Amino acid sequence: MDKFLITGPCKIKGQVSISGSKNAALPILASTLLFDKPVIIKNLPRVRDIDTMLNLLESLGSKIQFSKNKKIVKIYKTKKQKYFGSYSILKTMRAGILILGPLISKYHKSICSFPGGCVLNGNSGRPVNLHLNALKKIGMKYEIKKGYIHAKSNGKLKGTTIKFPKISVGATEQLIMSAVLAKGKTILKNSAIEPEIKDLTNFLKSAGANIKWIGKRTCQIIGVDTLSQTTYSVMGDRIETGTFCVAATLAKGNLIIRNFNPNVIQTELNILKKIGAKIKTSKDKIHIQGPQKIKSIRNITTREYDGFPTDLQPQFMVLLCKANGISSITENIFQGRFIHVMELQRLGAKITIKDSTAIIEGNVNLSGSEVMSSDLRASAALVLAGIVSKGKTIISRIYHLDRGYEKIENKLKKIGVKIKRLS
Ligand code: UD1
Numbered sequence: 001m002d003k004f005l006i007t008g009p010c011k012i013k014g015q016v017s018i019s020g021s022k023n024a025a026l027p028i029l030a031s032t033l034l035f036d037k038p039v040i041i042k043n044l045p046r047v048r049d050i051d052t053m054l055n056l057l058e059s060l061g062s063k064i065q066f067s068k069n070k071k072i073v074k075i076y077k078t079k080k081q082k083y084f085g086s087y088s089i090l091k092t093m094r095a096g097i098l099i100l101g102p103l104i105s106k107y108h109k110s111i112c113s114f115p116g117g118c119v120l121n122g123n124s125g126r127p128v129n130l131h132l133n134a135l136k137k138i139g140m141k142y143e144i145k146k147g148y149i150h151a152k153s154n155g156k157l158k159g160t161t162i163k164f165p166k167i168s169v170g171a172t173e174q175l176i177m178s179a180v181l182a183k184g185k186t187i188l189k190n191s192a193i194e195p196e197i198k199d200l201t202n203f204l205k206s207a208g209a210n211i212k213w214i215g216k217r218t219c220q221i222i223g224v225d226t227l228s229q230t231t232y233s234v235m236g237d238r239i240e241t242g243t244f245c246v247a248a249t250l251a252k253g254n255l256i257i258r259n260f261n262p263n264v265i266q267t268e269l270n271i272l273k274k275i276g277a278k279i280k281t282s283k284d285k286i287h288i289q290g291p292q293k294i295k296s297i298r299n300i301t302t303r304e305y306d307g308f309p310t311d312l313q314p315q316f317m318v319l320l321c322k323a324n325g326i327s328s329i330t331e332n333i334f335q336g337r338f339i340h341v342m343e344l345q346r347l348g349a350k351i352t353i354k355d356s357t358a359i360i361e362g363n364v365n366l367s368g369s370e371v372m373s374s375d376l377r378a379s380a381a382l383v384l385a386g387i388v389s390k391g392k393t394i395i396s397r398i399y400h401l402d403r404g405y406e407k408i409e410n411k412l413k414k415i416g417v418k419i420k421r422l423s
Contacts, residue, residue, distance in 0.1 A: 001396065030053065094115040132149070191217045239377070250318065251388055256287050261284055297320065330356055370394045
């Protein structure tokens with residue numbers, strides 16, 4: 001298993017180009033199951049979760065054709081359509097469950113394993129009850145047998161009004177995709193409104209879907225008979241962007257971040273400004289300079305968009321280890337998403353957890369050590385910590401990082417980080 005060796009502290013200077021968003025590309029790829037005509041997707045990030053989704057689509061009978069740099073993919077339907085989402089693929093990635101709605105909507109049958117993915121929710125796992133309950137309301141019937149969801153519908157799904165009892169990114173995406181070819185009108189209330197969901201709806205609209213946001217969290221979908229051929233470019237990755245913003249702030253860096261619309265991460269940029277970063281933005285560029293002294297901040301709280309994202313909580317925690325006082329972060333989305341704290345403590349971080357709040361002591365000297373990645377974003381936090389730790393940090397299990405960050409070591413090397421992949 002590969003490891004990263006980082007020799008710190010490192011200076012950060014230069015430019016970095018942001019890749020396509022993994023979390024936007026995944027539902028877009030799943031929704032290609034709804035099409036009869038070929039679809040071309042551009043700006044795909046080359047990360048493992050995307051390969052997993054493409055493998056899953058291939059296992060269902062889709063034909064995948066890549067451009068030379070593998071950033072553009074053409075997806076065709078074949079006559080060998082299958083309906084089986086296997087455990088061996090779905091156990092590695094939670095977003096695999098997003099094939100369920102499109103399969104039911106288009107083919108009215110599916111057998112799909114419960115998904116895996118990052119363990120972020122303590123003992124409560126990562127449930128899909130919101131997906132299943134909402135799909136049931138538009139006509140899906142299902143039974144659970146030996147870890148598989150055996151689902152079917154009597155012909156087309158039927159539009160109705162659904163109010164999600166809890167805001168969920170995945171369940172919102174699942175229902176939008178399922179409603180696109182359903183009979184009549186579906187109204188989704190209390191929907192997630194993450195930028196990746198807007199990217200999914202823009203993609204589907206580019207193929208003729210009738211989708212309208214009729215309130216802040218209310219999405220209206222009127223079913224159409226078919227979707228037409230389309231070419232679509234996936235939005236930039238806001239979590240990768242946020243991670244690089246933290247790197248620059250943390251290492252007193254001077255960084256230009258390209259290919260990303262800064263409006264999407266205003267909440268994060270405002271926090272970074274508050275703690276001292278100098279930030280200038282233009283249409284698709286962020287210029288960020290880290291301060292000599294990072295100011296502490298209380299009560300960063302993770303929330304659904306347009307709140308502060310849980311996927312940047314571990315990275316911001318590292319930043320606050322270097323602030324000039326005590327800071328706190330409360331995790332509201334995933335119970336127990338603090339596994340990285342133990343590893344950060346190995347590097348010298350002083351963090352205590354009380355319920356869902358982490359209290360972070362600033363002004364600590366971090367020093368290199370051996371640490372282990374536990375999930376995707378926690379791994380990014382360990383890389384950031386390695387950048388400002390004195391000496392050698394060895395991070396194991398970096399396959400987590402490879403799931404979601406495209407060529408991270410190449411990008412970091414270019415801006416001054418001494419990082420090496422040990423195979
Ligand atoms: C997506 C993102 C993930 C991000 C998360 C929250 C992708 C591929 N992943 O995950 O990176 O951290 O949004 O922004 O886009 N829940 C239920 N029942 C369900 C579904 C969810 O109880 O059926 C709970 C979850 O356990 C969690 C909360 O709802 O506590 C939010 O989860 P959700 O928004 O669904 O996250 P994902 O779509 O899994």
